[in-house]
Amino acid sequence: MAHRVNPLVEAIPPSLIRAINAKKRPGDIDLGLGEPTLRPDAAPFEAAMAWVRENGCPYSPNAGYESLREQVAAYLGFPGAPNVCITVGSEEALYLGIKALIDPAKDEVLVVEPSYLAYAKICLMEGIRVRSVALPAADGFAPDAERVLAALGPDTRLIVLNSPSNPTGRIWPESELQRLAEGLAQRAEPVFVLSDEVYRELYFTPTPPPSIASYHPHSLVVGSLSKSNALTGLRLGWIAGPREVIAAAIKVHQFVNTAASTFSQKVAEAVFRAPGALGAHRPSYVQAQAALALQARQAGLTFLPPEGAFYCMVKLPESLAANSLAAAERLLEEERVVAVPGIAFGESAEGWLRLSWVTSGDRLAEGLARIGAFCRRHA
Amino acid sequence: MAHRVNPLVEAIPPSLIRAINAKKRPGDIDLGLGEPTLRPDAAPFEAAMAWVRENGCPYSPNAGYESLREQVAAYLGFPGAPNVCITVGSEEALYLGIKALIDPAKDEVLVVEPSYLAYAKICLMEGIRVRSVALPAADGFAPDAERVLAALGPDTRLIVLNSPSNPTGRIWPESELQRLAEGLAQRAEPVFVLSDEVYRELYFTPTPPPSIASYHPHSLVVGSLSKSNALTGLRLGWIAGPREVIAAAIKVHQFVNTAASTFSQKVAEAVFRAPGALGAHRPSYVQAQAALALQARQAGLTFLPPEGAFYCMVKLPESLAANSLAAAERLLEEERVVAVPGIAFGESAEGWLRLSWVTSGDRLAEGLARIGAFCRRHA
Numbered sequence: 145m146a147h148r149v150n151p152l153v154e155a156i157p158p159s160l161i162r163a164i165n166a167k168k169r170p171g172d173i174d175l176g177l178g179e180p181t182l183r184p185d186a187a188p189f190e191a192a193m194a195w196v197r198e199n200g201c202p203y204s205p206n207a208g209y210e211s212l213r214e215q216v217a218a219y220l221g222f223p224g225a226p227n228v229c230i231t232v233g234s235e236e237a238l239y240l241g242i243k244a245l246i247d248p249a250k251d252e253v254l255v256v257e258p259s260y261l262a263y264a265k266i267c268l269m270e271g272i273r274v275r276s277v278a279l280p281a282a283d284g285f286a287p288d289a290e291r292v293l294a295a296l297g298p299d300t301r302l303i304v305l306n307s308p309s310n311p312t313g314r315i316w317p318e319s320e321l322q323r324l325a326e327g328l329a330q331r332a333e334p335v336f337v338l339s340d341e342v343y344r345e346l347y348f349t350p351t352p353p354p355s356i357a358s359y360h361p362h363s364l365v366v367g368s369l370s371k372s373n374a375l376t377g378l379r380l381g382w383i384a385g386p387r388e389v390i391a392a393a394i395k396v397h398q399f400v401n402t403a404a405s406t407f408s409q410k411v412a413e414a415v416f417r418a419p420g421a422l423g424a425h426r427p428s429y430v431q432a433q434a435a436l437a438l439q440a441r442q443a444g445l446t447f448l449p450p451e452g453a454f455y456c457m458v459k460l461p462e463s464l465a466a467n468s469l470a471a472a473e474r475l476l477e478e479e480r481v482v483a484v485p486g487i488a489f490g491e492s493a494e495g496w497l498r499l500s501w502v503t504s505g506d507r508l509a510e511g512l513a514r515i516g517a518f519c520r521r522h523a
Numbered sequence: 524m525a526h527r528v529n530p531l532v533e534a535i536p537p538s539l540i541r542a543i544n545a546k547k548r549p550g551d552i553d554l555g556l557g558e559p560t561l562r563p564d565a566a567p568f569e570a571a572m573a574w575v576r577e578n579g580c581p582y583s584p585n586a587g588y589e590s591l592r593e594q595v596a597a598y599l600g601f602p603g604a605p606n607v608c609i610t611v612g613s614e615e616a617l618y619l620g621i622k623a624l625i626d627p628a629k630d631e632v633l634v635v636e637p638s639y640l641a642y643a644k645i646c647l648m649e650g651i652r653v654r655s656v657a658l659p660a661a662d663g664f665a666p667d668a669e670r671v672l673a674a675l676g677p678d679t680r681l682i683v684l685n686s687p688s689n690p691t692g693r694i695w696p697e698s699e700l701q702r703l704a705e706g707l708a709q710r711a712e713p714v715f716v717l718s719d720e721v722y723r724e725l726y727f728t729p730t731p732p733p734s735i736a737s738y739h740p741h742s743l744v745v746g747s748l749s750k751s752n753a754l755t756g757l758r759l760g761w762i763a764g765p766r767e768v769i770a771a772a773i774k775v776h777q778f779v780n781t782a783a784s785t786f787s788q789k790v791a792e793a794v795f796r797a798p799g800a801l802g803a804h805r806p807s808y809v810q811a812q813a814a815l816a817l818q819a820r821q822a823g824l825t826f827l828p829p830e831g832a833f834y835c836m837v838k839l840p841e842s843l844a845a846n847s848l849a850a851a852e853r854l855l856e857e858e859r860v861v862a863v864p865g866i867a868f869g870e871s872a873e874g875w876l877r878l879s880w881v882t883s884g885d886r887l888a889e890g891l892a893r894i895g896a897f898c899r900r901h902a
Contacts, residue, residue: 147713150624179581190572232784245526376580376582405757405758407756407784408784
């Protein structure tokens with residue numbers, strides 16, 4: 145019997161990334177991954193185990209251990225524990241930010257595209273009006289405050305930004321963040337920025353990515369240990385922001401899942417305690433990014449060298465540009481290489497593929513060469 | 524600056540349990556706890572550590588590892604993995620069940636009281652109409668299918684049941700569950716039952732608590748390892764039910780927090796693999812329940828001997844019965860004993876206190892004696 149379910153949930157479109165992944169066969173070269181292939185440091189796990197042997201595995205406070213909240217606040221430059229809620233990965237942090245702040249009856253969310261599609265899907269699921277503003281491919285998806293400000297509507301209450309960006313690898317520079325903050329300061333009612341900084345530690349620019357929170361008082365910063373420390377399965381993230389909004393987020397958090405795993409929090413405390421642990425994987429990504437850029441050029445690809453994160457946008461040839469999903473399916477069929485169609489990240493990324501370059505060196509070079517051959521064949 | 528937040532979140536009333544706990548001082552006897560004081564078995568943690576040393580800490584599939592989903596399905600008597608989603612504790616399972624099934628625009632939820640107040644608060648947060656049906660104190664809060672059936676409205680789509688019950692310690696017997704299922708079978712559109720079975724392993728009846736899922740095809744069963752195995756901080760639970768509803772629940776789960784902790788899932792797999800591990804703590808609770816009953820009688824209390832879970836309802840004397848919150852505050856002030864006011868579980872439990880008897884033997888006997896003295900003084 146088919147059961148009627150919540151129509152808002154039913155209406156969420158299926159994941160294109162998943163559709164491609166479902167067609168993957170053993171031996172295929174997978175450049176579609178969304179998680180690091182590096183191994184995490186075992187020491188923080190040993191520290192958490194020692195804690196559990198001593199203390200068992202009790203509930204933490206709803207918002208997380210005070211000590212961990214303090215560590216995250218210090219890391220992000222927020223005043224203290226009341227500005228932080230520990231979450232089940234950055235996904236829950238995004239959910240809490242949107243759910244806690246937005247009045248579904250009147251507010252609107254503006255998503256900066258191309259973007260991770262969960263932002264818009266969370267809004268759909270919550271019955272929240274959502275629009276997007278595109279950073280056009282013609283400008284290399286360059287961050288552009290004027291464009292975002294021009295897209296604001298009278299009901300826009302929240303802008304969702306991602307820097308470094310999945311999928312484009314672009315980083316919002318200080319100048320554009322300042323311009324955005326100045327523009328937002330003109331609004332009568334504060335417009336919040338939900339800043340997804342989950343790739344914060346993975347950058348190839350001379351200085352670390354700046355955060356909108358340094359310029360705009362109405363910022364909610366989301367992050368996790370998933371990407372920086374190859375700890376996707378730890379499900380440990382955070383949301384930081386003004387106390388009143390975090391207090392509302394903690395309320396939602398309590399009814400959504402009570403608290404994050406105590407063990408995971410103890411792993412995280414050990415990571416934050418170890419000097420430099422959050423940036424420990426960066427040198428390996430810096431090296432991999434350089435290799436990627438070299439190999440992509442050798443393969444003859446038209447691509448955007450990433451400034452951060454571990455993705456790379458590759459331009460499809462004219463004949464395939466109108467339908468990146470069909471192109472990705474054909475690439476898999478003809479060359480046995482998995483790549484994510486640009487359309488999975490919004491209309492503005494149609495005509496592109498997103499490659500993940502966390503796979504091992506040889507496989508990456510081989511995959512890029514095959515994509516090069518594929519693009520030439522269909523040019 | 525005070526920020527405007529989601530009014531549905533702001534409107535959720537604060538927790539009375541928390542209000543009492545906030546007044547606790549060092550040295551007070553705490554009979555307000557909601558978590559076991561036993562220590563969890565370390566072996567499943569060692570097994571999970573061995574797995575992490577070998578495999579790192581990658582994402583699990585959104586719905587959880589297939590192997591764990593199979594284990595949970597077998598444990599609950601559901602067909603297989605597609606009937607199960609692994610969740611961040613039973614709290615997330617409750618959230619998913621309500622969110623996935625209910626159309627906020629038309630459906631209504633009916634909560635059987637006295638109950639854990641999160642059920643109703645989740646509905647408030649989601650803008651879902653919620654009503655309650657009370658099992659009256661005069662009947663010892665006895666499960667009563669007729670009463671629940673009589674309370675159904677034309678839009679009731681979901682009934683929330685909890686057996687063994689927090690706070691009453693009552694267990695729904697086979698006969699009443701059968702009667703409920705028979706009554707629900709008369710409805711044109713299926714009415715689902717969300718069955719919170721988080722205390723399933725902690726029973727003092729001759730046979731284990733039956734589940735509505737054995738009698739009613741439209742059942743969603745929620746549980747976790749939190750209470751059975753003293754693993755509240757593991758944040759590992761599940762929801763099981765018909766495939767289509769579970770598929771919708773998995774969709775919500777994906778946008779709320781992606782997946783449960785990989786480490787926690789590996790701990791859970793080890794628990795399910797070890798024969799009898801889920802019931803390993805039961806003998807200790809059986810013994811504690813017998814001691815509780817004896818000591819409560821010795822203390823001269825009017826109480827309901829629990830059939831399951833680890834709580835006990837104690838009747839307040841006439842002079843205090845109209846305001847259990849004030850009584851609990853006074854008990855704390857006069858006797859330094861923490862107990863939860865019945866009103867925290869709905870109007871039907873007004874005039875009662877909920878005691879938790881997981882505290883150590885001596886402290887429990889002393890706490891009960893003090894409550895006895897308190898009740899006599901105010902009789």
